Amino acid sequence: MKLFSCFSNCFSSAPDTAIDRGGLEAEEENDQNFTVFSYSELKAATHGFSASNKIGEGAFGSVYKGLLGNGTVVAVKMLSVELESMRGEREFVSEIITLSNLKHENLVTLKGCCVDGANRFLVYNYMENNSLAQILLGGEQNRIKLGWEARRAISLGVARGLAYLHEEVEPHIVHRDIKASNILLDQNLIPKVSDFGLSRILRDNVTHISTHVAGTLGYLAPEYAISGRLTRKTDVYSFGVLLLEIISGQTVVNYDSEHGERYLVQKAWEAFRTNSILQLVDPIVGMNYPEEEAVRFVKVGLLCVQETAKLRPEMSRAVRMLTNDIDIEGVQISQPGLVDDLMNIKLGQKTTFPSISSKASSMESSRSPLSSYS
Structure with a gap:
């Protein structure tokens, strides 16, 4: 299952998430809409996470505008994980599991994720009018x-x-x-x-x-x-x-x-x-x-x-x-x-x-x- 392949190794450090791991069992029907990206895909989409593609920054990391190989414009959030507190890791898991369960016109759409070593990435639909x-x-x-x-x-x-x-x-x-x-x-x-x-x-x-x-x-x-x-x-x-x-x-x-x-x-x-x-x-x-x-x-x-x-x-x-x-x-x-x-x-x-x-x-x-x- 795609969701498991993306972050099954993160649960031990993120117990206090919005939806527990048991909720994953209901996600098979949503897998076709969720993509596990490779680091190289996201790096290419954002021109190496260049400063010119950076469109936001917050408490847990930076956001970059990206263009996927299929022509889809996305927003890629690169999360910074604090090793001592594991801040960033918990938010990564919580975001994925929660949004994988939710479908509503007035909620943001999560397209996929990427786990590459210590790097954590979340990929969303791009919002043309910002926040x-x-x-x-x-x-x-x-x-x-x-x-x-x-x-x-x-x-x-x-x-x-x-x-x-x-x-x-x-x-x-x-x-x-x-x-x-x-x-x-x-x-x-x-x-x-x-x-x-x-x-x-x-x-x-x-x-x-x-x-x-x-x-x-x-x-x-x-x-x-x-x-x-x-x-x-x-x-x-x-x-x-x-x-x-x-x-x-x-x-x-x-x-x-x-x-x-x-x-x-x-x-x-x-x-x-x-x-x-x-x-x-x-x-x-x-x-x-x-x-x-x-x-x-x-x-x-x-x-x-x-x-x-x-x-x-x-x-x-x-x-x-x-x-x-x-x-x-x-x-x-x-x-x-x-x-x-x-x-x-x-x-x-x-x-x-x-x-x-x-x-x-x-x-x-x-x-x-x-x-x-x-």
Whole structure:
């Protein structure tokens, strides 16, 4: 079986993956869509992993644009494996097994992998419009002027992808690192949730698991950051922050001389309390947009980031709120939770923060194109 031939020798060092090795037995039907590449193939496709082909860089390695021998354009992620902690190895195995089981329009497609000595490679479909962080929050040269309809479609696509992970897939999957740089966009701006290296499963009606804290400051649900208690509502919180970013065009936190560091959830909550939600909408959208829908989207974002996890909606319910299949007029919204200090985060020997920066204002806007593949 192709999946076994690619990484069967990696399991001993990667026990804490999203899908355990038993899940491989169900993968025979997907093998025809999964390719085990040779190192020479990927080296040729990327011109020797040349700097000119490099399109992104993240916590676990670099991403290169490649052209396969059959003419297919791909993104090749080269993972860096830390020998002491085995970071990179675990993410490699988790990514492969998780994505081999998942098929959804709003999830990234994994085409194959390569194991060559200490080298680990993951091969994905190439995303023409990079990541949401780049086109929405990046530098002027990378930004795209997204209108309301595009923002609406991207928001709904991400929400549906998460609803699929949380409620349709068995066992359920918690992504654990939902953020703008992990949302890729194809040529039609269809969003694809990516980077499943940190994902975890919830088996046999288990509602939560305890794990070391990993993720991105600003997107971390407070109860998870403080206790390490991971639930699907952890992803819901991160989605709420992302939704507010999409509507406002603002990063999760920015700095100004008057107020210092200000988190987006704080600004959204203040806009809600002062009945000035429309002031939060990105001016790039222009004047011709459905104001009632914009208000609803911001309110759904705030419902998702409520401090009390049990008050946050499930993702399928959030989708129905966004599409107005569930009326949220008059729904009570409580104050958001926020982790604004690294000292509040549960620390331990296994704690990792692959994307956390103490200056989160530059966290997303400074990313390289397609860094969310990492």
